[in-house]
Amino acid sequence: MTTPSASTRLAPLTSQDKQILQKVADTVRVLSAEAVEKAASGHPGLPMGCAELGAYLYAYALRHNPRNPGWMGRDRFVLSAGHGSMFLYSLLHLSGYALSLDELKNFRQLGSRTPGHPEHEAHAPGVETTTGPLGQGVAAATGMAIAQKWLRARFGAELFSAKIVALAGDGCMMEGITSEAGSLAGHLGLENLIIIYDSNDICLDGPLAEAMSEDTARRYEAYGFNVLRINGHDFDEIKKAFATAWDENTRPTLIIAKTIIGKGAPNKQGTSASHGAKLGAEELAATKKALGWPDEAFHIPTEVREFFKSRQAQFAAYEKAWNEKLAALMQDPEKAKLWETCANGELPADYADAIWNLDVAPNKATRAQGQQLIAKVAELAPFFVTGSADLSCSDLTNIKSSQFVTRADWTQRNIKFGVREFAMAAANYGMWLHGMVQPLCGTFFTFSDYMRNAIRVAALMKARVFFQFTHDSIFLGEDGPTHQPIEQLAALRAMPNLTVFRPCDENELKAMWIEAWKCDGPVAFILSRQGIESQGEATRSRAREGVARGGYVLKGEPGGRCDVLIAATGSEVGLAMRAAALLEQQGRSVRVVSMPCWERFEAQDAAYREAVLGGEVGLRVSLEAAATLGWHKYIGADGLAIGIDQFGMSAPEKALAEHFGFTPEKVVERITAALPVGA
Ligand SMILES: Cc1ncc(C[n+]2csc(CCOP(=O)(O)OP(=O)(O)O)c2C)c(N)n1
Structure with a gap:
């Protein structure tokens, strides 16, 4: 060259x-x-x-x-x-x-x-x-x-x-x-x-x-x-x-x-x-x-x-x-088409259906399901490039059909940024600013803190970098509190221009990927390490619109009356559904709201937000394995915020769920205790 x-x-x-x-x-x-x-x-x-x-x-x-x-x-x-x-x-x-x-x-x-x-x-x-x-x-x-x-x-x-x-x-x-x-x-x-x-x-x-x-x-x-x-x-x-x-x-x-x-x-x-x-x-x-x-x-x-x-x-x-060289390139119809696609960052007109109709195995970790989505996106968007900070085997960001870029081979689509999270984040917005590429980079969620100021600069510029953060809660288990995110969700949600999605299963994940392309600014995908129970028909029928709106009623009906409303995200949506089933056995009416994206929810009109969270509700509860900061704006000062306002611990996932009260029984216990006397 x-x-x-x-x-x-x-x-x-x-x-x-x-x-x-x-x-x-x-x-x-x-x-x-x-x-x-x-x-x-x-x-x-x-x-x-x-x-x-x-x-x-x-x-x-x-x-x-x-x-x-x-x-x-x-x-x-x-x-x-x-x-x-x-x-x-x-x-x-x-x-x-x-x-x-x-x-x-x-x-x-x-x-x-x-x-x-x-x-x-x-x-x-x-x-x-x-x-x-x-x-x-x-x-x-x-x-x-x-x-x-x-x-x-x-x-x-x-x-x-x-x-x-x-x-x-x-x-x-x-x-x-x-x-x-x-x-x-x-x-x-x-x-x-x-x-x-x-x-x-x-x-x-x-x-x-x-x-x-x-x-x-x-x-x-x-x-x-x-x-x-x-x-x-x-x-x-x-x-x-x-x-x-x-x-x-x-x-x-x-x-x-x-x-x-x-x-x-x-x-x-x-x-x-x-x-x-x-x-x-x-x-x-x-x-x-x-x-x-x-x-x-x-x-x-x-x-x-x-x-x-x-x-x-x-x-x-x-x-x-x-321009003359570009004109010469344009003589080759295949190259010309590729150029147009990359220059316009264009996805096929039916990309949303292509993503939505993808057959993704249920009941898996969202990071694993995410890799299937990444493969699909790579097919749809030839300008899509991924990278990881030495964790691609774990954050599952790599496009499986491609190898890793090396100094001698730039035809590949995965980049090893090495354990250099901060530079990776800034390099990714640099790539986006350059144009004709759509970058995604990943690491463990807790290390988003290493990248934070670069995410912030990306947000300031509305640079649409996809940040994939996996191992999204204490439920990553044995690696312990250094690796278990607690305050990171609240911290990212506090950042202007950044859109944060924490999907609860494969259907929300697909909807997230559809919506991510519409975002005007960086997007954070918060995905689980552990397997998550799929919500099946409930999300299949509601998540596509629900995720686009940031929050939606997954169980029960919008507005109206219920004894308990539980708002949850990600892996805790399944937990909320199980707790709801137990509460119903006690004769209580329950509404479960999935809120995968606060920013999108905030953008909805008051009537929609009121329909999702409002009505005659006995007790509003938030359920998220993270700092509770911020949830009271949705559940009210008298709502019950179930979260984790301390650092995690090193232990197997199940032991942590017991210890921190993230089992259906323990959640029900806390809700029952918080219900008004006689309710
Ligand atoms: C990350 C960060 N830390 C601190 C600052 C505040 N700051 C701005 S300029 C500067 C000193 C830079 O020195 P140098 O690069 O030698 O600039 P020069 O004196 O040559 O203008 C500092 C500490 C900053 N802008 N960014």
Whole structure:
């Protein structure tokens, strides 16, 4: 595989080139400092320190087209050190993206497209991913690089040889997620990944040396990176390093760029004083003076404007050349069809029926049934890719008809992310952001905590990653409390934009898979390790609509009167049904509500919710083998929440059920005790 040669693609730098690049860099410096000054908040240090790198990147290195930020063939730039957001905004504005100077003047203000940290394209075109939590951008970029290589194996190197460039600071380099991502990228030989390390030796609290002293270059060499060291203010060195990185065919690249934080601010450069606060009027004035800048605020030199105007033809030409290659590919009807399917993320029109009519064995663990669904989905969606953090044998996320991706074989559909949960989660949203793939990744539910902030960033962006979390309660048994989730359900339900499903059997599972594709944001599948009793006809007849609505009456009738209402999810739905049968033997009327998805239920109108949970009800009970937090909003302050508000224990499943009161008899005991006297 050959990538287009950067050395031939990039114009040689003349002294005139360097002059204009320096002007661009200084414009980035001053614009960034001015915006932070006006907002009286923000981080001028990184944009000022990385200005030369940014100028060269946006002017020459990136094959992008600012007039069409969504062009699939573009190189992608991720500012992992998201606090330096003005770096990105300045360059997007200058290079011709639809981000006005007024937006730069509105930095960090309510409703602006220039928020404190870069937020995905809903805010500014050209922002490839939301960043800010340090290190995550590197893992997201790794995911984008993975998506590129995966698509290259299907559509060819002509179309998928873009580079993914991430800019990381000292902070990113200290984060564990960056190590996970680096280790993975080296292992997979992601030659399309370029990490620029803004090595300025200063972080928020002061000199880096007080917190980090390892040899980063050797660390990355050990991961399998090609490591280059440059002076990040020298255009010749920058050009050479980028040319080498763009030409690299086997290894990811780390460019360690030594820079001076806040460069250009005469008194604050090189110190943490320029990291995260405005320079102050005096220092800003001194900066402008030192750079030979006019007093006028937000000044952009005409030659900088003219320069980027002159670059637009080249930017457009990149896309045009790529479009011609795409047109050639489209001559092949089979490839053309596959392209359309992947590009539109299209499922067959009858996908819901195809899923619903699948013959799935009842009375099994939902993770096991889930694997059958995954196989079906893989058939329906050729752009569907799965991955696991070394648990595919257990979380059963892998597509059985396919093998695992290796650095030499990207035609496969399962990815071994290794035991790197956090990077896996961020890489998965990176894959989704890249486009043309639908990722799913899995691990044990309790380890969703390792991934949590990446799930959160995915939710913030409404990136539709499917997260499959298995071993969903204490009933995983002997592995004990470290592995038994308790508070994770409540924690995920509290996250905006995330849809959480906990199906009770194969029918709810199928309905979940139908609904997951309609979600606008990440989706969490919470599946059991242990076998679960199927609800048979009850869910067969009601779950398809019921799951879509998030909660539904599984036994009894909506509204009306009953002595006891039990709302449950997942494995506890079967338990609720058994407890209901015992209560009925005592002559009590019982309604059982299955609530596999709170978010969907919340989205229903009041009349529907009232019909499911309301009416003349003697006692409302919730039943879930997890923290009870949140249930009282459905069962009322006087309802009985049966859950587990303590950590679990290591023991066989049955012993745990007895101990924690999750048997039909014990549930009935508690309900009977809670019923009003005489009821
Ligand atoms: C996960 C995470 N932890 C902490 C922070 C807060 N924070 C923002 S920038 C920063 C220091 C980063 O230092 P460096 O990468 O060297 O940035 P520079 O000083 O060069 O701008 C910290 C701790 C964050 N944004 N994300």
